[in-house]
Amino acid sequence: MLSKLRLGQLRPTQLLLASYLLCFAMLSQAALPSIASKTKGMQAMPGFVDLYWDEDKGDLYMAVADLDKEFIYQVSLASGLGSNPVGLDRGQLGHTFVLEARKVGPKIYFWEKNYKFRADSDNPAERKAVQEAFAQSIQWAFPIIAQSKGKYLLKANDYFLRDTHQVMARLDRAKQGKFKLDKNRSSFHMPRTKAFPNNTEVEVSLTFASSKPGDLVWRAAANANSVTLRQHHTFIAAPTGYTPRYADPRIGSLGHTYQDYGTAIEQDLFVRLAGRHRLEKKYPDRERSEAKEPIVYYVDGGTPEPIRSALIEGAMWWNEAFEAAGFIDAFQVKVLPEDADPQDSRYNMIHWTHRRTRGYSYGSFIMDPRTGEIIKGNVNLGSLRLRQDYLHARKALEGYPMHSDSHGANHSNSDNHNMCILADAPSFEYLAHMASSSDKTAVEMALARVRQLSAHEVGHTIGLPHNFMASSYGRESVMDYPAPMIDIKDGKLDVSNAYLQRIGEYDKLSIRWLYGEFDKEKEQAELAAVIKESIDRGLIYINHINNKFTRAAHPKTSVWDNGNNLVDQLAHEYKVRRIALDNFGEQLLRPDEPYSNLRYILLPSYMHHRFQLNAAAQSLGGADYRYASRGDGQMTVEIVPKAEQLRALDLILESLSPEFLRLPKAALELITPAEGRFNQGETLNGRANLIFDTEAAIEASAALSVEQILRPERLQRIENFASRGDYPSLTEVLDKLLKASWDIKAAKDPQDRQIQEVVQQVVVQKMAASAAHKNTSHSVRAELNQKLALLGKRLKDKRKASAHEQQIARDIDKWLKKQEGSLQSIVLPPGDPI
Numbered sequence: 001m002l003s004k005l006r007l008g009q010l011r012p013t014q015l016l017l018a019s020y021l022l023c024f025a026m027l028s029q030a031a032l033p034s035i036a037s038k039t040k041g042m043q044a045m046p047g048f049v050d051l052y053w054d055e056d057k058g059d060l061y062m063a064v065a066d067l068d069k070e071f072i073y074q075v076s077l078a079s080g081l082g083s084n085p086v087g088l089d090r091g092q093l094g095h096t097f098v099l100e101a102r103k104v105g106p107k108i109y110f111w112e113k114n115y116k117f118r119a120d121s122d123n124p125a126e127r128k129a130v131q132e133a134f135a136q137s138i139q140w141a142f143p144i145i146a147q148s149k150g151k152y153l154l155k156a157n158d159y160f161l162r163d164t165h166q167v168m169a170r171l172d173r174a175k176q177g178k179f180k181l182d183k184n185r186s187s188f189h190m191p192r193t194k195a196f197p198n199n200t201e202v203e204v205s206l207t208f209a210s211s212k213p214g215d216l217v218w219r220a221a222a223n224a225n226s227v228t229l230r231q232h233h234t235f236i237a238a239p240t241g242y243t244p245r246y247a248d249p250r251i252g253s254l255g256h257t258y259q260d261y262g263t264a265i266e267q268d269l270f271v272r273l274a275g276r277h278r279l280e281k282k283y284p285d286r287e288r289s290e291a292k293e294p295i296v297y298y299v300d301g302g303t304p305e306p307i308r309s310a311l312i313e314g315a316m317w318w319n320e321a322f323e324a325a326g327f328i329d330a331f332q333v334k335v336l337p338e339d340a341d342p343q344d345s346r347y348n349m350i351h352w353t354h355r356r357t358r359g360y361s362y363g364s365f366i367m368d369p370r371t372g373e374i375i376k377g378n379v380n381l382g383s384l385r386l387r388q389d390y391l392h393a394r395k396a397l398e399g400y401p402m403h404s405d406s407h408g409a410n411h412s413n414s415d416n417h418n419m420c421i422l423a424d425a426p427s428f429e430y431l432a433h434m435a436s437s438s439d440k441t442a443v444e445m446a447l448a449r450v451r452q453l454s455a456h457e458v459g460h461t462i463g464l465p466h467n468f469m470a471s472s473y474g475r476e477s478v479m480d481y482p483a484p485m486i487d488i489k490d491g492k493l494d495v496s497n498a499y500l501q502r503i504g505e506y507d508k509l510s511i512r513w514l515y516g517e518f519d520k521e522k523e524q525a526e527l528a529a530v531i532k533e534s535i536d537r538g539l540i541y542i543n544h545i546n547n548k549f550t551r552a553a554h555p556k557t558s559v560w561d562n563g564n565n566l567v568d569q570l571a572h573e574y575k576v577r578r579i580a581l582d583n584f585g586e587q588l589l590r591p592d593e594p595y596s597n598l599r600y601i602l603l604p605s606y607m608h609h610r611f612q613l614n615a616a617a618q619s620l621g622g623a624d625y626r627y628a629s630r631g632d633g634q635m636t637v638e639i640v641p642k643a644e645q646l647r648a649l650d651l652i653l654e655s656l657s658p659e660f661l662r663l664p665k666a667a668l669e670l671i672t673p674a675e676g677r678f679n680q681g682e683t684l685n686g687r688a689n690l691i692f693d694t695e696a697a698i699e700a701s702a703a704l705s706v707e708q709i710l711r712p713e714r715l716q717r718i719e720n721f722a723s724r725g726d727y728p729s730l731t732e733v734l735d736k737l738l739k740a741s742w743d744i745k746a747a748k749d750p751q752d753r754q755i756q757e758v759v760q761q762v763v764v765q766k767m768a769a770s771a772a773h774k775n776t777s778h779s780v781r782a783e784l785n786q787k788l789a790l791l792g793k794r795l796k797d798k799r800k801a802s803a804h805e806q807q808i809a810r811d812i813d814k815w816l817k818k819q820e821g822s823l824q825s826i827v828l829p830p831g832d833p834i
Contacts, residue, residue: 395588
């Protein structure tokens with residue numbers, strides 16, 4: 001600023017002050033010590049970013065050299081809270097930043113680049129125009145405290161000892177309390193603070209304090225008032241020399257999407273990168289070649305056997321896909337060395353993640369947002385999901401025999417009478433070697449699922465999204481959500497083929513498209529040929545964005561389903577469910593196992609049809625479609641024929657009958673309240689306090705079926721399709737629902753009559769809820785309200801209405817009167833030509 005002033009314009013006192021300030025600034029700059037003198041006696045860690053550790057003061061310094069050059073900064077969580085609903089897991093990746101160190105005066109600024117908007121143009125002015133149009137960020141400002149030969153020493157305590165992973169915000173969003181970072185109880189974690197030539201790793205231990213922590217924190221943390229978690233910071237040299245590949249809607253790929261304002265008017269503004277690891281053939285002229293650098297994944301050394309071997313085996317299936325893409329031994333899986341840091345960006349990781357309750361597993365990655373290159377794959381597998389798969393298998397077992405030893409005590413074949421499975425499950429290592437034949441069958445099914453899950457989540461980290469279409473053509477992708485395929489043999493359930501133990505044909509094809517190395521001049525033609533092959537072979541891709549689990553419209557894609565025809569498969573699952581319920585009894589318990597544990601086995605048996613019913617419901621008001629492009633020969637959209645829609649509806653309505661909803665006798669007679677400390681597990685909730693609530697179980701199952709029929713999105717599609725041709729009308733669908741629930745003869749058996757009344761109550765309640773939903777259109781709401789009004793009038797006019805019927809009539813009146821608010825109109829997108 002002083003250099004811009006004209007000395008002649010200054011008064012004598014101003015001139016003296018200006019001269020003093022200028023001299024002081026020059027002396028200050030000249031007085032900066034060398035890095036060597038400033039860091040004398042400190043532990044030096046040379047690397048991509050040099051680190052210096054002052055043990056006596058607990059200070060960390062870093063030396064920045066390459067100014068105005070991009071690098072990647074990654075945040076992750078090295079230790080977790082252990083609560084699935086909160087979602088702060090060990091090994092969890094956070095945000096990825098592209099930073100640039102810039103020197104302005106006496107400070108170094110970390111400048112965060114905005115790569116969501118770009119101009120991929122040779123014209124610097126075009127690139128600059130876009131950069132200046134969208135906000136960038138200065139992430140941090142460091143005073144320079146020493147310098148030597150183009151390097152600048154910065155004190156890094158405040159930069160690293162902060163909540164970069166946004167733990168406090170996540171706890172707040174989860175309604176778990178207002179936490180504050182206590183820097184007095186936070187420090188650097190030096191065992192995992194290291195520097196390497198192309199990456200520098202810094203780990204910190206942070207303590208978050210709250211006077212009013214939430215219940216989930218209390219259940220998971222050692223002390224909920226003082227939660228200590230480790231966060232990890234990674235600086236990575238920005239990769240160069242990578243050739244991007246771009247997404248095609250007909251084959252799945254993950255990656256970054258950005259807007260390119262350098263494109264021509266007639267071209268797509270959006271650029272969709274296909275994320276993938278860098279993989280190059282050692283001998284490009286050969287059809288099959290070793291890789292210059294293979295992709296290596298490391299399994300968490302804290303994973304017990306036989307789970308560890310299952311994780312390795314499942315992840316290694318991908319090598320077959322890379323072999324099909326022309327690479328020899330290019331995908332490898334190993335156990336992480338004991339001296340290696342799993343947060344180190346050089347290691348692709350498969351973490352075995354423990355939480356208090358079971359939850360999702362997931363695959364994520366560090367990706368260069370500029371190019372789509374995956375730098376580090378990171379898998380988190382929830383350990384308790386394995387036990388849930390074991391439980392699903394257990395319902396299909398014939399049971400555990402009883403026999404007596406010489407002392408008269410009863411034991412199972414496993415001679416393990418002190419185990420309380422589910423509430424306190426035994427180790428899978430023990431079961432795999434010592435358990436009875438029943439246990440071994442269930443354990444093997446669980447391990448088969450672990451192999452598939454390992455392959456699935458690793459698939460995400462090598463660039464693949466979900467493909468929920470694959471289960472309709474022979475389970476040919478591990479990127480689907482697979483339900484266990486339970487067969488019926490000689491009237492008994494067989495789980496030996498529950499999960500396919502290999503990579504699928506779609507997986508091989510997608511890896512060939514994503515990673516195949518082609519001649520540059522022929523690359524586009526070769527990629528198009530792979531897509532044509534996928535269409536010709538019926539290896540179709542439909543992802544989860546168009547399949548919102550319980551609101552989907554595609555008759556072939558869903559989650560936790562099986563079969564080319566989802567309605568046919570539901571009929572099969574009804575049979576599986578019936579056999580499981582007929583088999584339900586005390587023989588499914590080990591000797592000395594509490595009868596209260598039958599609650600946990602009942603849930604997956606009674607609700608076995610749950611996800612396949614969701615899937616079959618997609619044919620009602622459903623439409624088949626493809627991600628078709630002009631000229632590729634694919635069908636676009638085809639409404640499910642009327643007969644198939646009604647067949648799906650009729651099959652769903654079967655699940656509302658007393659024959660279907662009856663609980664097994666053993667559930668009524670044997671399920672006892674659990675002792676306080678043994679009351680841990682997933683079960684059907686109720687309103688009868690400690691005693692098992694049969695009505696609540698019936699209601700839960702009935703509500704599942706009715707909700708699927710009455711989803712506002714589904715009713716709207718039914719309404720739309722009926723106006724376009726010979727398809728079921730909304731009136732027809734609602735009449736069938738009411739006929740199945742209300743136009744029936746009252747059962748003589750008290751338990752069956754209870755079922756009928758529960759179903760009737762659920763139907764009315766769900767119709768009212770659907771009518772009141774904010775997304776329900778005027779026409780659908782009118783139809784629902786009319787049906788409710790007619791039913792209410794019918795019940796009020798009935799001469800000998802039961803107490804149940806009178807209450808329903810009152811409820812209908814109340815619901816119809818209290819509906820408030822006007823219907824929200826659909827907002828049109830801007831249509832002006834400017």
